Amino acid sequence: MNIEIIGITVLWIFLYGYLIVASIDFGAGFFSYYSMITGRKHLVHGIIERYLSPVWEVTNVFLIFFMVGIVGFFPDTAYYLGTALLLPGSIAIILLAIRGSYYAFSTYGAKDNSIYLLLYGASGLFIPAALSIVLTLSEGGFIQEQDGQVNLLYGKLFTSPYAWSVVVLSLVSILFISAAFLTYYANKAKDTQAMEVLRGFAIGWSAPTILASLLVFFAIYRHNPWHFDNMLHYAWMFVLSLVCFLIATYLIWKRQRLGLSFILVMLQFFFAFFGYGAAHLPYILYPIVSIHESVTSPEMGIALIIAFIAGLLLLIPSLYLLMRLFLFNASYVQGKAGK
Numbered sequence: 259m260n261i262e263i264i265g266i267t268v269l270w271i272f273l274y275g276y277l278i279v280a281s282i283d284f285g286a287g288f289f290s291y292y293s294m295i296t297g298r299k300h301l302v303h304g305i306i307e308r309y310l311s312p313v314w315e316v317t318n319v320f321l322i323f324f325m326v327g328i329v330g331f332f333p334d335t336a337y338y339l340g341t342a343l344l345l346p347g348s349i350a351i352i353l354l355a356i357r358g359s360y361y362a363f364s365t366y367g368a369k370d371n372s373i374y375l376l377l378y379g380a381s382g383l384f385i386p387a388a389l390s391i392v393l394t395l396s397e398g399g400f401i402q403e404q405d406g407q408v409n410l411l412y413g414k415l416f417t418s419p420y421a422w423s424v425v426v427l428s429l430v431s432i433l434f435i436s437a438a439f440l441t442y443y444a445n446k447a448k449d450t451q452a453m454e455v456l457r458g459f460a461i462g463w464s465a466p467t468i469l470a471s472l473l474v475f476f477a478i479y480r481h482n483p484w485h486f487d488n489m490l491h492y493a494w495m496f497v498l499s500l501v502c503f504l505i506a507t508y509l510i511w512k513r514q515r516l517g518l519s520f521i522l523v524m525l526q527f528f529f530a531f532f533g534y535g536a537a538h539l540p541y542i543l544y545p546i547v548s549i550h551e552s553v554t555s556p557e558m559g560i561a562l563i564i565a566f567i568a569g570l571l572l573l574i575p576s577l578y579l580l581m582r583l584f585l586f587n588a589s590y591v592q593g594k595a596g597k
Contacts, residue, residue, distance in 0.1 A: 261559040262549040265331040276320035284382035285436020291379025305444045305452045334547045342410040350388040353381040390428040394421045397482045398544035420477035427470040434463040438523045442516040464507045488537035495533030502526040
């Protein structure tokens with residue numbers, strides 16, 4: 259297996275990790291605010307806070323690894339995407355700072371402030387919308403290089419059906435992933451009222467997730483037929499994704515095996531995410547940046563692979579300990595820690 263294939267696979271694993279962990283985080287922020295304005299904050303806010311308290315600081319580790327790695331392995335991406343993403347990337351950084359500020363302020367007693375909670379909940383929707391632009395740009399047609407300058411065609415981007423379909427999919431996906439996990443988490447805490455509220459969210463966002471996925475398939479077919487044709491070669495991965503979704507939704511509906519249902523949700527997005535990524539190869543930015551022509555030197559590539567695999571091997575046990583000591587500790591989950 260070539261260095262570039264190993265490199266992009268490791269990076270895609272980090273990005274998938276960020277997709278799952280950040281989706282739970284972003285969706286939890288939205289549900290927290292939504293529960294407040296609908297008068298159900300007392301039912302779900304405690305569950306959400308017990309999840310977020312030990313986790314929020316490690317959420318962006320996956321994203322940092324991916325951003326450093328993509329530039330390290332494939333330097334040409336910095337030239338094209340670095341300039342094109344200056345504005346949307348800056349917006350995403352500001353929104354991430356707002357979320358970090360909320361966590362800091364909540365520690366000192368400002369968590370009941372409705373303005374802070376509004377900013378926290380809204381940022382959870384705007385961040386994935388801003389970050390999803392990367393996937394949109396990767397399909398080609400939105401970046402223009404002229405006289406040595408790289409320009410993002412904002413007019414074409416904002417009027418593209420494909421771009422908006424990706425934004426819609428990113429929003430409904432984070433809400434479905436988050437609701438599915440929090441339903442399981444509330445059930446583990448034996449909080450029946452919170453579980454029922456969150457289960458309703460999960461069921462409510464399940465159908466929009468599949469509809470948005472179909473919309474993206476249709477939009478890719480119109481925007482980039484080459485990628486769509488390649489995706490047909492990985493149809494079995496998308497079929498498995500659909501099967502996992504159907505079983506997960508059935509289990510949530512029946513209130514059975516909620517832990518297994520979330521694992522199936524993770525597998526649903528794993529198959530879809532990796533099927534999409536495999537079909538996009540060898541291009542990172544179609545048709546400009548390819549993993550074969552844009553890869554770094556073999557020596558640097560090997561060093562990066564070793565460093566990132568070592569980082570992954572450190573990160574996984576750390577997350578396991580975090581979950582064992584806090585997230586899935588019986589006393590902590592039920593809010594009894596320290597009592």
